[in-house]
Amino acid sequence: MGKDGQNGGPGCTRRQFLKGGASLPLGLVMAGGLVSIPYLRRTGGGEFMLRPPGALEEKRFLGACLKCGKCARVCPYGSIRLAGPEAGVAIGTPVIIPRKEPCYLCPDLPCVTACPSGALDRGVQEVEKVRMxxxxxxxxxxxxxxxxxxxxxxxxxxxxxxxxxxxxxxxxxxxxxxxxxxxxxxxxxxxxxxxxxxxxxxxxxxxxxxxxxxxxxxxxxx
Amino acid sequence: MPISGVVITCRPEASRELCRQLDQPGVVEVTHTLEDGSLVAVIESSSVDDEVSVVKSIMATAGVLDVRIAYHNFEDIADRA
Amino acid sequence: MALSRRDFLKASAAAAALAAATGGRLGVDDAEAAEGGLKWGKAPCRFCGTGCGVLVGVKDGKIVATKGDPAAPVNKGLNCIKGYFLSKVLSGKDRLTKPLIRKGNRMVEASWDEAMSLIASKFKESIAKHGPDSVAIFGSGQWTVFEGYAAAKLFKGGIGTNNIEPNARFCMASAVTGFMSTFNSDEPMGCYDDLDLGDTYFLWGANMAECHPVLFSRLIDNRLKNQKVKIIDFGTRHTRTSQMADMYIRFNPQTDLALLNGIAHIIVRDKLYDESFIRKHVVFKKGKTNIGYGLEDKFKFADDPKPMSFDEYREFLAPYTPEYVSRLSGVPVNTIEEVARLYADKKRKVNSLWTMGFNQHVRGTWVNNLVYNVHLLTGKICKPGENPMSLTGQPSACGTAREVGTFTHRLPADMVVTNEEHRKKAAEIWGVPVEKIPAKPTYHATEMFRALDRGDIKVLWVQVTNPFQSAPNLSRYRKGARKGGGRFIIVSDIYPTRSTELADVILPSASWVEKEGFFGNAERRGQQWFKMVDPPGEARNDLWQTIELAKRLGYGNLFPYRYVEKEIFEEYRKFTVGGKDLAPYEAYTRARGLRWPYVNGKETLWRYAEGYDPYVKAGEGVKFYKNKPTDGRAVIWARPYEPAAEVPDKQYPFWLCTGRVLEQWHTGTMTGRVPELKRAYGTAVCEMHPDDAKRLGIKQGGKVKLTSRRGSIVLTADLRGRGKAERGNVFVAFFDENKLINELCIDAYCPISGEPDYKKCAVKVEKA
CATH class of the missing domain: 3.30.70.20 (Alpha-Beta Plaits)
Structure with missing residues (x-):
């Protein structure tokens, strides 16, 4: 009922949790557990660096990126920064530090368009396809x-x-x-x-x- | 051997009768009757499944509006008295 | 004999269950068990009308922590994200700590004596020159009961003017007039337990997921436990609530009136009603139609109720066929049929919940009446788990604005100034001559700001609210406030706001646990708290401020209290005896809130219901005993569909709706001081449908200009946000002090309630 046209239903979420709800035994201990993983450090340690949309796989990206900074210049939110010396070989490459400014996923992905080297893959044209x-x-x-x-x-x-x-x-x-x-x-x-x-x-x-x-x-x- | 503490919300007028009806030593023990007619009871059972059926039967009793579990312990316990 | 482990577990089980059932009944002293020098005291949350209990941790005279109160029955230790940050809302860097007096374009620090002398002289001067109706006070549903009571007593019983209004007129006046016209007593029959006990929930114009977060969590839990539970969301915007509902029914703005009549039409057509309930408990009435929109200054309206028969009501409903209603509302015929059957299903416990979509409506009173009609026709009312309920947005909109009666036409506890008996009773309790209380109401909120603009009101004191951000058609009233000509504005607040910037005197106030207080939530639950910390600097309690003015105007004798809060409460309680019976003050200091009527040491969960309400006699079942004129029956009203005040046209083709988001509260003066909440949702955006955006060349994150006949604003477009605007609609939240969206809103209001319609006006949308 009401699932047709404009009165669309809520989709799978509802079904999934109804199923969960029905099978909940009494006194079920809180699911999920309390696992704590230390806060991930992404800068400095040569660990994961969050690249702009369309970035190639990290090794290929490092090879392709000209460190020209064009992507950073066109980013309307100032989200793309250029890595400093602590990044070692990756110095000067574009990086996003979400806690400072995340990627707001411009529908036309100006950073990808601006990239002259293909380090940001032009093939990525829709925000849903982005995998940073x-x-x-x-x-x-x-x-x-x-x-x-x-x-x-x-x-x-x-x-x-x-x-x-x-x-x-x-x-x-x-x-x-x-x-x-x-x-x-x-x-x-x-x-x-x-x-x-x-x-x-x-x-x-x-x-x-x-x-x-x-x-x-x-x-x-x- | 799970033990749980439950709050039984019932129609105030039914509370006294329910108190008698529900009390089964070793299974359901009504420990308190509150001002608003709610009952506090302890349920003992042999398994969680058993307990589910006890709670369901309380829920199905006429006059009972709601059964809420406030405490639940199902550690394997041995009587050491 | 040693206690066996099993006995121990059984005792623990019983104790835990007892604590859960009784809410712990801890007094503040018990809760103050020192914990590393930290003392905990209880208080209700400062924000919405849900009334979550919190514990406030105080160390060395400072609030160092807050947490949900596990013993509070409403929230059992939980909070929403606003409540989580409560400890930060009082400690923003820009707290007002000294009285400020305007000197030209500057605000200059002054002593309390200087400020209060100036205020008193302005009041005296204005009263002498222009009469008592030239001074006014505008308060709020965030006034504590004591503050609201003192203000009402001073203005109505002392100064002798009915110029007192709360901002609750902007947010729930239609709920009040709905309750009054249908039941002759304000406030709901049901309580939050209905969220746990029912199985069918219709939400009307209520984004519970964001605006009543903890109650929504309770409602969804009911569905998790019971597969039968259905949540049906009627709305004009797809919200986070719609997302979690079983059914989202989109309708064209304003057609809720037609939909409810359509539902009643089917119930009557197919004889799905409860005949014996109707025979015993219901009368039918009709009122005036084509009642206008209050757009012109000094608009006046008085309804003229006429009795009618069930047959006449049936005739009234005849035009509201599913086909007609479908054409009007855009809801498919079969959906309307299905919904009517759900409402009438004898095997279902049906609840209706609503918020601002109903109340902020040019026919707000009517639409409240219409939802009661459906519950009264089907007899689904006054039963555990089966009730209509209006949810409120402010912590004491019920407790103070509605129960104390801080409206122009009201006196405490459902009484009105137009009734001589009521005036006599009030005068007696207040110890003033009955002639002192004027019999004629003056201005409701919108008219009050119009009167200020015209110059009929010269001196206006604003306490605990921010009307120069929250009023509709804001530009007119902001300009009006600064027109000069003897106008004098006093604003008491804790931070600089869009209202303090227009003030001639700014008074720094104490807030929340910086003073002793009492709030009443949406389920008739009164909650008391003690002062826990001192306010910063020279800030002082609004109650003290009001009484200080009273003394300087020569009305100090009206406030002869020593323990001011408690004595005011006990005096106010006299008004409630034999009706809305409040409990003795002491009882509230111990309990985690109590729901009135509180008779013989017991709170009332369901009003008008035998076995719950002490005023319903054995054998009566249900009795709407407050409605004496109709012999204890509720009224089914014939209220037609009438269009909105301003409908989209060629020039202004979009509907504009305004509202709230979870992270920010009302005009953001408190939540806006919490960096975490600002980061989570800091700027108002314009939600619009992607198809409309595409047609107008507007992109996600691009700029969009909205223009109404009253103002225009540039915002960032959001096409993928938490709310999905329907085609032809835009939505903007009103919390953002830098984006005064209310400048665009129309100041049309419900002629019966006086509540403006913030949900519907026509705008033009352009790429900016």
């Missing part, structure tokens, strides 16, 4: 939404809301009458723009963009 990295909730214990507070700031600010981040509600065992609205990142949709990391209200963001895990193919279609 993948957002991960790295500190579940400190995530306010996972503690049942009504935060979900990362979800509501996600430019691909309901695709890259969805809300999966589950029963709050502690209060017995409230819902834990869990933000869940979908790796196949997340483009790694870092807006969630920027807007996280905690002093140290509990959701951060990391290097996308490599694809591992198999033949299952779900």
């Amino acid at each position: 990295g993948t957002a991960v909730i790295v500190d579940r214990a400190n995530c306010l939404s996972l503690r049942g507070l009504r935060c979900e700031v990362c979800y509501r600010n996600c430019p691909l809301m309901d695709k890259a981040i969805t809300i999966e509600p589950r029963h709050n065992e502690r209060t017995g009458t409230h819902t834990i609205m869990e933000p869940v990142v979908h790796h196949d949709k997340c483009v790694g723009c870092g807006i969630c990391e920027k807007t996280c209200v905690r002093e140290r963001p509990v959701i951060v963009v990391q290097k996308s895990p490599p694809r591992q193919d198999d033949h299952y279609e779900f």
